[in-house]
Amino acid sequence: MEGLLPDLDVIRKDFPILERTLAGGQPLVYLDSANTSQKPQVVIDTMVDHLERHNANIARAMHQLGAESTEAYEGARDKVATFLNARSRNEVIFTKNATEALNLLARTIDLGPGDNVVITEMEHHSNIVSWQLACERSGAELRWFGLTDGGELDLSNADQLVDEHTKVVAFTWVSNMLGTINPVVDLVARARAFGALSVIDASQAAPQLPVDVQAVDCDFLVFTGHKVCGPTGIGVLWGREELLNELPPFHGGGEMIETVTMARSTYAKAPHRFEAGTPPIVEAVGLGAAVDYLGHIGLDAIHRHEQTITAYALDGLQSVPGVTVLGPLDATQRGGAISFELDGVHPHDIAQVLDSRGVAVRAGHHCAKPAHARFGVQSTTRMSSYLYTTPAEIDALIEALHHTRSYFKVG
Amino acid sequence: MSAELDNLYQEIILDHYKNPHHKGLRDPFEAQVHHVNPTCGDEVTLRVHLSDGVVEDVSYDSVGCSISQASASVLTDLVIGKPVDEAMTIHQTFLELMQGKGQVEPDEDVLEDGIAFAGVAKFPARVKCALLSWMAWKDATTQAQATDEGETA
Numbered sequence A: 001m002e003g004l005l006p007d008l009d010v011i012r013k014d015f016p017i018l019e020r021t022l023a024g025g026q027p028l029v030y031l032d033s034a035n036t037s038q039k040p041q042v043v044i045d046t047m048v049d050h051l052e053r054h055n056a057n058i059a060r061a062m063h064q065l066g067a068e069s070t071e072a073y074e075g076a077r078d079k080v081a082t083f084l085n086a087r088s089r090n091e092v093i094f095t096k097n098a099t100e101a102l103n104l105l106a107r108t109i110d111l112g113p114g115d116n117v118v119i120t121e122m123e124h125h126s127n128i129v130s131w132q133l134a135c136e137r138s139g140a141e142l143r144w145f146g147l148t149d150g151g152e153l154d155l156s157n158a159d160q161l162v163d164e165h166t167k168v169v170a171f172t173w174v175s176n177m178l179g180t181i182n183p184v185v186d187l188v189a190r191a192r193a194f195g196a197l198s199v200i201d202a203s204q205a206a207p208q209l210p211v212d213v214q215a216v217d218c219d220f221l222v223f224t225g226h227k228v229c230g231p232t233g234i235g236v237l238w239g240r241e242e243l244l245n246e247l248p249p250f251h252g253g254g255e256m257i258e259t260v261t262m263a264r265s266t267y268a269k270a271p272h273r274f275e276a277g278t279p280p281i282v283e284a285v286g287l288g289a290a291v292d293y294l295g296h297i298g299l300d301a302i303h304r305h306e307q308t309i310t311a312y313a314l315d316g317l318q319s320v321p322g323v324t325v326l327g328p329l330d331a332t333q334r335g336g337a338i339s340f341e342l343d344g345v346h347p348h349d350i351a352q353v354l355d356s357r358g359v360a361v362r363a364g365h366h367c368a369k370p371a372h373a374r375f376g377v378q379s380t381t382r383m384s385s386y387l388y389t390t391p392a393e394i395d396a397l398i399e400a401l402h403h404t405r406s407y408f409k410v411g
Numbered sequence B: 001m002s003a004e005l006d007n008l009y010q011e012i013i014l015d016h017y018k019n020p021h022h023k024g025l026r027d028p029f030e031a032q033v034h035h036v037n038p039t040c041g042d043e044v045t046l047r048v049h050l051s052d053g054v055v056e057d058v059s060y061d062s063v064g065c066s067i068s069q070a071s072a073s074v075l076t077d078l079v080i081g082k083p084v085d086e087a088m089t090i091h092q093t094f095l096e097l098m099q100g101k102g103q104v105e106p107d108e109d110v111l112e113d114g115i116a117f118a119g120v121a122k123f124p125a126r127v128k129c130a131l132l133s134w135m136a137w138k139d140a141t142t143q144a145q146a147t148d149e150g151e152t153a
């Protein structure tokens, strides 16, 4: 099949979990990578090695291990900076996950009555609720782009939504539910035209397509470590250095200060300004190894692989009677997460039957309830592929869906 | 694996799913509640009508999977027409079955069709589906009792 990663079988060997079997000896068919990706051996080994040989607190330990640990942690920052093509390593802030990075922004960007924040109807809850809270707190108004029937952003009223009172335009690059790839460059330009800050949620983009913050020219961008082959407990906030240094601190504590007296403190510059307390050191080191791994394979090649698998999956899904796919049907216009309905069977029940055959998918609202409501559905089943997904695994999914229909005696 | 699946999706459950009993919202009622399973989005709106300490009617509208739908149907079969105390005991028995991790022997005399849910107890992710309407019923009944007592007092 044209477009697949050339060494797919070698890549699969990098992921030890793909070799395990499930109850009844079923091989694992992991199609839930948009939820969390699996981890390659190099990430696991890097983290174990750090814990076994270099563990110490960073920046405050005056001994050899402390120096090694600091070097590994700061080295991970360099790797992430390269991964994003950031101008400076100071623009990379480690957070707990994408959710924390978005909340950091929603907490520290100055908003007030008369201001507005524009989001979209296809956001993950983390990019909705954090701004709802910010607006409730500040008296700013929350606005959003709606969606077209085809699952794209409806930009027809963009001129009314984004105006001179807009302070923030926050949007996802790739939808975790619809798979839609949004016109991020246009949205950033629109925000900038009105002096608003642009915030991109790249949680689903960073795993599968090249992210170049200079090319996109946005103000802030976040992603989460565990979806890019890294561990859980680590995420990234990238921001323009001058903007980061204008924001007030988020958490107060060790490592984020310049000096502290009992009456007041002054704060370090980014990135340390936003990294109060002992950070997730080994998780950051693991993330560094993960983005290195992806960079080594090449994001362009991974993107091509995802699109090839997605096109194959869309074809396969359409061959199952009663299946309706939500979001764009053209694989070149979307990411690798495909949410669908199957007439007469609830997503929970689909996922359960699939699981009995070793096929792991997600069922529910995928933390995108408004996007589901937009399409009048309460929940969907979602398959999501990644760089290790094979066409044979898609075949297993399709066959399991046929089986689900006969199990529930539909059609 | 398929045997486990058949154990979960008993014929009785699939029958209730396809033809749910007592479905739809009806008057009169003293309490109405809306419960949601936040992880999957399954929802139920449920009304309870009590009279002289008896569960006169339980009506509901719901969206969700086969397990949650069938369990609402079985719930109404079991509690409608029963004194509230007895219905609460049935609730407790069902709860113990569902929380029993598959180790509890179901009592057919008390639970009737409800015994079909014994297999669900082995699937931790699905226990919440089975309990959704039961929790809603308990909540509504407690509220209705407060009203009921208020009126008779």
Ligand SMILES: Cc1ncc(COP(=O)(O)O)c(C=O)c1O
Residues within 6 Å of the ligand: A034, A035, A097, A098, A099, A100, A124, A126, A127, A172, A174, A175, A176, A201, A203, A204, A224, A225, A226, A235, A367
């Ligand atoms: C588009 C999108 N944004 C944000 C998140 C939140 O990621 P996390 O839960 O790791 O903070 C996710 C993942 O679930 C996502 O898919």
